[in-house]
Amino acid sequence: MSGPDLRRAAAARALDLVEPGMRLGLGTGSTAAAFVDLLGARVRDGLDVVGVPTSEATHRQAEGLGIRLARLDEVPHLDLTIDGADEVDDHLRLIKGGGAALLREKIVACASDRMVVIADAAKRVATLGAFPLPIEVNLFGLAATRLAVEAAVAAAGCQGPVDLRLGKDGKPVMTDGGHAILDARLGTIPDPERLGAALWSVPGVVEHGLFLGIATAAILAADVGGRAEVTVLGRLV
Ligand code: 5RP
Secondary structure, three states, X not given: OOHHXXXXXXXXXXXXXXXXXXXXXXXXXXXXXXXXXXXXXXXXXXXXXXEEEOXXXXXXXXXXXXXXXXXXXXXOOEEEEEEOOOEEXXXXXXXXXXXXXXXXXXXXXXXXXXXXXXXXXXXXXXXXXXXXXXXXXXXXXXXXXHHHHHHHHHHOOOOOOEEEOEOOOOOEOOOOOOOEEEEEOOOOOOOHHHHHHHHHOOOOEEEEOEEOOOOOEEEEEEEEOOEEEEEEEEOOO
């Protein structure tokens, strides 16, 4: 099975969690987009929910599908957020932000009773860190913030370069909130809580992509003999 098939299988299982009248956080990325597509089909069939998108891209997609949308300021408490992840470990700790939406994703997830991750099972890891850790930073004093992030990373027992994320045009990638992204290429993160706390101590860091104690479940789809087999970590309800 292809990656899109697996993403769709995980998204379809997550759709079973959606009930009429729910206030839903809508994640960002290709797996979350598969969920939004399926949700749009249900809405066309009459399901009434309200969605709070975590990015401008998801907003455009959901709007195009006719999903009723609200800003988090209008609906500040959500029932359920469905989102993808770049890595997930067996304690439901995540790396997110590959799509540069980590700040809004974390705000929306933390405003939700439940955050359910949907992903290709290849995203499941024993130890976080093979995926570069995204760190959203203010543009003011970027060079100084980067040095301080490097020091925080080392103090947390991690090693590896911290690079400014550039787009295909060679310019710094900008988030929806107008910030830059640093990617910390650490290989392994032995103590994610320690690293998260160290990054928080750096002025200029707006948010980091470690989601710790936020996800309540993960739906992971793997190819087993040509069909999608879904594994659930955590509690879906
Ligand atoms: C965006 C994210 C995405 O959820 C993450 O990058 C996974 O994306 P995909 O489903 O395309 O693999 O954190 O900021």
